[in-house]
Amino acid sequence: MELPGLGQPCSASSCRRLDFLPLKCDACEEVFCKDHITYDQHKCTSAYKKDVQVPVCPLCNTPIPVRRGEMPDVVVGAHMDRDCKYNPAQHKERIFTNKCLKSGCKRKEMMKLVCDQCHGNFCIKHRHPLDHDCTGAGRPISKAGYAAIMRASESNVKLMGSSTVSRGLLQYNGCRQYSRGNS
Structure with missing residues (x-):
């Protein structure tokens, strides 16, 4: 059973399909099926008004x-x-920004190479603890462990007063760590 009052035929001359959900072109205001609704597909003569x-x-x-x-x-x-x-001088991106902390070394790397023991950033040549005179405890410390040691050493500095603690190396539970004040 066909319902004569429902749907509209597609306005594209090659299609003329009866569409029950017709779409109206916002430029030429003709009715099209889903296959011919874009400006290019139905060669819309009014596309310049909307397609800017x-x-x-x-x-x-x-x-x-x-x-x-x-x-x-x-x-x-x-x-x-x-x-x-x-x-181009203003927008020059710096790729090699990670400077080696080994004294006398001027190399810069693209990626950070962080030592597991002292958490310093080094170049490929000095990344091993023996190559940069590592000040760590001799066994690797996880990032969480390193953060806990730094928090504890900061609280010790606050308790003792900054005048009694020398700047530089801090002793904490047998681990020698650099304080945050020195870079």
Whole structure:
């Protein structure tokens, strides 16, 4: 049994399918099925009214005005050649920022290489405890254990007063650790 008052045919000349959930184009206001609703699929003549995109310069992130009929790629390319305010010196990313703590070493690494014993950051050459004169206890300390030792040493500093504790190495339960004050 067919219901004559339900649904509308697709306005695309190649389709004309009866659609019970038709969609109305917001530019030309004709009714289409789900397969022909986009501007390109039904070759909408009014798409220019709604399909307005403003390209953004990939270097300086500023919107580039494009007139009707101009190719956005050409306009953005011309902007990059003439008007772009991008300064490569300002936007230079630093990759090697992790400086080795071994005295006399000036190497920097891309990744942190932290010693398990003294928790210092070292280069590949000095990452082993024997290579950087490690001040740790000789056995690895977990990050949680290291944090607990640092909290305890800070509370000892507060209790004793900063004048009685020398800056530099702190003794705590047989582990020699650097205080936070020295970097």
